Amino acid sequence: MSSASSPLGLGIGWRPELADLISRRGDLGFVEILAEDFFLSDEIPPSLTRLHDAGVRIVPHGVGLSLGGAEPICPARVDALGHLAQLVQAPLVSEHIAFVRAGGLETGHLLPVPRTRAMLEILIENVHLVEADLPVPLALENISALFDWPGAELDEAAFLSELLARTEAMLLLDLENIYANTRNLGGDPVAFLEKLPLDRVGYVHLAGGRDVAGVYHDTHTEPIPDEVFALLQELCARNAVPGVLLERDGQFPGETALDAELEAIKSAMEQGQARRVAHEFAYHS
Numbered sequence: 101m102s103s104a105s106s107p108l109g110l111g112i113g114w115r116p117e118l119a120d121l122i123s124r125r126g127d128l129g130f131v132e133i134l135a136e137d138f139f140l141s142d143e144i145p146p147s148l149t150r151l152h153d154a155g156v157r158i159v160p161h162g163v164g165l166s167l168g169g170a171e172p173i174c175p176a177r178v179d180a181l182g183h184l185a186q187l188v189q190a191p192l193v194s195e196h197i198a199f200v201r202a203g204g205l206e207t208g209h210l211l212p213v214p215r216t217r218a219m220l221e222i223l224i225e226n227v228h229l230v231e232a233d234l235p236v237p238l239a240l241e242n243i244s245a246l247f248d249w250p251g252a253e254l255d256e257a258a259f260l261s262e263l264l265a266r267t268e269a270m271l272l273l274d275l276e277n278i279y280a281n282t283r284n285l286g287g288d289p290v291a292f293l294e295k296l297p298l299d300r301v302g303y304v305h306l307a308g309g310r311d312v313a314g315v316y317h318d319t320h321t322e323p324i325p326d327e328v329f330a331l332l333q334e335l336c337a338r339n340a341v342p343g344v345l346l347e348r349d350g351q352f353p354g355e356t357a358l359d360a361e362l363e364a365i366k367s368a369m370e371q372g373q374a375r376r377v378a379h380e381f382a383y384h385s
Contacts (some may be wrong), residue, residue, distance in 0.1 A: 108343025166212035212245035239302035257295035270302030303343035336372025
């Protein structure tokens with residue numbers, strides 16, 4: 101199985117609005133950039149270059165491959181993602197388990213795939229094609245969804261597990277998306293975690309959302325809910341996590357609030373790790 105060369109640590113999604121704040125954090129191990137924002141130019145913003153020179157790794161995060169689409173994967177998009185990975189010396193790249201186009205039309209959204217055996221085979225084939233042309237490992241992200249397609253043959257955890265078992269991909273585990281899906285569609289988020297191959301986690305996403313008329317929307321514009329911090333602690337209590345990244349795409353808070361959120365992520369990781377170490381010590385005593 102492919103993997104990043106070393107743990108990533110604490111991270112944040114790089115946005116121009118956050119560049120100055122990010123540059124003042126001395127404890128960041130990585131940042132994530134929206135890959136498609138950089139496809140048309142080889143120019144990397146100076147603030148990103150300075151982060152790279154300071155040892156902060158840069159992970160391109162794609163939204164446009166449409167791995168779960170019935171149409172063939174666009175080779176030019178894969179080439180562009182691979183070129184960007186080389187340009188920023190990325191340890192890995194990531195994309196979503198979703199489709200974003202059909203019949204030549206762009207949806208403008210990350211749409212969930214039907215959890216059928218036929219869909220699983222399409223995904224596996226597409227992931228193999230992309231992996232073969234990328235110069236670095238690929239991590240696949242579980243998405244949030246407001247609906248399930250009818251006729252599911254596998255639950256989401258089983259679907260993810262088989263996809264990972266039959267490819268070389270890692271898992272970009274989005275805990276906010278697990279929280280959103282179990283809140284909207286039912287289920288136990290901790291039980292969901294326990295069904296996953298946690299040793300395949302490449303890194304983790306955390307974000308915040310909003311309740312609208314009883315439906316939770318993963319907006320990336322709100323503070324991380326307490327339940328998501330608790331889920332991070334549960335994850336770290338079960339397995340070592342290579343990296344955890346905060347996503348914030350709008351309504352950017354002030355530096356004090358963002359720093360507090362990053363510190364809360366570190367605290368949840370440390371508490372989970374302490375539980376894991378204590379459990380391992382008791383088991384071997």
